[in-house]
Amino acid sequence: MNWGSAGDFLAMGGHGLYVWGSYAVSAAAVLVEVLGLRARLRRAAAQPGGQP
C-alpha cells in the first residue's frame, strides 16, 4: 500500500492537481461521449424514418 491516509492519496506527493486533473478530464470526456451517444441514439430512434 502506497498511501498513509486519504489526504496523502489526494495530494499525490504535491502534484494532486496534475494527476487528478488528468483523470477528471478523462472521466469527463468519456461521460460526455457516452451521454452524447445516448442522446444521438434516442434522437435517431424518435425520427419516423431514415433516409433511403
Add this chain to the structure above:
Amino acid sequence: MASSDSGNHAPGAPRRAAAGPLWLRYAAPVAFAPLARRMTPWFFAAAAVLAVAGLYIGFFVAPTDAQQGEVYRVIFIHVPAAWMSMFIYLVMAFWAAVGLAFNTRLSAMMASALAPTGAMFTFLALWTGALWGKPTWGTWWVWDARLTSELILLFLYVGFIALQAAIDDPRRADRAGAVLAIVGVVNVPIIYFSVRWWNTLHQGASVSLTAAPKMAATMLTGMLVMTLACWMYAIGAALWRVRAIIAEREGDAAVEEQSGTERGGRTT
C-alpha cells in the same frame, strides 16, 4: 460481399438478411444493429472492470517512481490514450478502405463511428501529456516530435469528421471520408518522420523524452490493463455509435422490424 450489401434500402421495406456464412449475414447494417445492441453492454462492462483493476494496480500496487515521484501516475491514462489515438486511426482507415474496395456500407459506417472516439483519445493524450509535462519538464508543451505528431493527428481526425459532416449524401460522405482516411494514413509516417527531422534541427527547445528509465513490472501491468480498458471502451462506443448511424440512415423502424423477436428488454 458487395452483392449482399449493395443497393439502397427503401425505408419500410427492409431486406431479409441474406442466407450465407454468418459473417456475411451480419455485413448488412440492418442485421448488424441488433448484434451491436447485444454486444455493447458487454464491452462497456469489460471496460469498467478493467479500468477499476488498472487504476487499482496503478494507484495502490505500483510503487512511487524514484525520479518523478507520484506524478508519473498520469501515464496510466496518458500512454493508453496515446496508443489508442494512433491505433484507432489505423483501424478507421482499414474499415474505410474495406468499405471503399468492397462497397460494404457497414464498414464505412464503422469508420465514421470510430472517428469521434479516436479524436477524443487524441485530445486526452494531449491534455494528460500537458498535465504530466508541467511538473516533470516544467512546461505545458514542447514542440517535441511526438507531441507535434499527436497534434497533427488530432487535425487529421477533425478533418475527417468535418468532411463527413459537410456532405449530406451518406454514400458520398462514406466514400469521400474513406479517400481522406487512406490519404491520411499514407501521410502519417511521412508526417512523423518530417516532424522528427524538424525537431532534431531545432534541438534548443526540446526535451529528451526517449531516455525513459526502466519501468517496474507493476507499472507496466497497470498501463497494459488500462490500455485494454480503453480498447474495450472504444469498441463499445463505436458499436453504440454505429447503431445510431444505422438508425439515422435506415430508419429505426427497419432496425426494429429486422431484429424482431431477437430483441429482449430495452437496454441503454
Add this chain to the structure above:
Amino acid sequence: MWRALKGIFARDLALAWRQRADVLSSLVFFVMVVSLFPLGLGPEPATLRAIAPGVLWVAALLSSTLALGRLFAGDHADGTLEQMLLAPQPLAFLVLSKIAAHWVAAGLPLTAMAPLLGLQFDMAPADIAVLTATLALGTPALSLIGAIGAALTVGLRGAAVLVPLLVLPLAIPVLIFGAGAVDAAEAGRGAGAHLSLLGGLLAFALAGAPLACAAALRISLD
C-alpha cells in the same frame, strides 16, 4: 491522349488568363501576409532574416491553399468535369494536366515573387536562390496535395473553409522541408539534403495525388 492533356492544359491557362484578377488577388494576398510580419514583429534586420524562411513558406502555403477553390469549381459548375469523367483518357492524367495548369497560374507567380520579398527581409542572395528553389519544388507538391482536398469538396457548401482544414495537415511535411532548406542555407549547413527530400515528396505526390484526386472526383460526382 497527349493532345487531350495539352488541350486541357491550354484551356485552363486561357481561362486563368481571362480571370487574371483571381490570380492577382492570391498573389497580393501572399505579399500582404508576408508584409504584415515585419509590422507585427518589428523591423530588426537580424530578426527578419531569422524568420524569413518560415514566414515566406507559411504565407505561400496559405496562399496556394486559398487558390485551390478555383481548381475544380468552374468545371463543376459548367459540366466540364462530368465530361472529363466520361472521357476515354484515364481521369488521373486529365486531372494531372489540370493541376499543372493550376500550378502555372497559382504556384509559379508565388515562386517568381518570392525573391523580391526575400530582399524585403534582408536575405542574402544565395539564400534567396535556395528559397526560390524550394518554392519551385514545393509549390507543385502543394498543388498536388491540395487538389485532393479540392476534389473531395467539389460542390459542397462549406468547401472554402473545409479545404484548408483537410489540406493543411497533409502539407506539413512540405512546409517543414521547404522552410528547413532555407533555414539550413542561412545557417551555412547546406540545403542539399532538404532539397532532395523535398524532391522526394514532390515525386511521391506526383505519383499518388492524381490517383487519389481521380477517385475523389468520381465519388464527388457520383
